[in-house]
Amino acid sequence: MLAEVPPDAPILAQEIFGPVAPVVSFDHVNDAIRMANDTEYGLVAHVYTGDLAPGLRVSEALEAGMVGLNRPVVSDPAAPFGCVKQPDLGREGGHDGLLEFTESKYIAVDW
Numbered sequence: 001m002l003a004e005v006p007p008d009a010p011i012l013a014q015e016i017f018g019p020v021a022p023v024v025s026f027d028h029v030n031d032a033i034r035m036a037n038d039t040e041y042g043l044v045a046h047v048y049t050g051d052l053a054p055g056l057r058v059s060e061a062l063e064a065g066m067v068g069l070n071r072p073v074v075s076d077p078a079a080p081f082g083c084v085k086q087p088d089l090g091r092e093g094g095h096d097g098l099l100e101f102t103e104s105k106y107i108a109v110d111w
Helices: 029-037 052-061 094-099
Strands: 044-047 064-071
Touching: 029 064, 044 052, 052 064
Parallel strands: 044 064
Antiparallel strands: none
């Protein structure tokens, strides 16, 4: 855990694969969402709160393929795994992962 990290710290703009938690202070929850979304990466985000309703609102606003709300581990074999930004788009695992191997077709008909 890295305490009192300034909002412009380089570590906040990098994709970190490890047990690192930079802690940044904010005045309003919208500031926290803006700072969290201010990255080119979007694999996993985490939200910890004692109030479920705002936690869900923040989780929905985060630009990440997966969000852990009050839980450290988000992976599950039945859940889709993937990001919404860099390094790539797409999902693997679960129903959404199976869709990666299909081709969809839309057919519009007047009968």
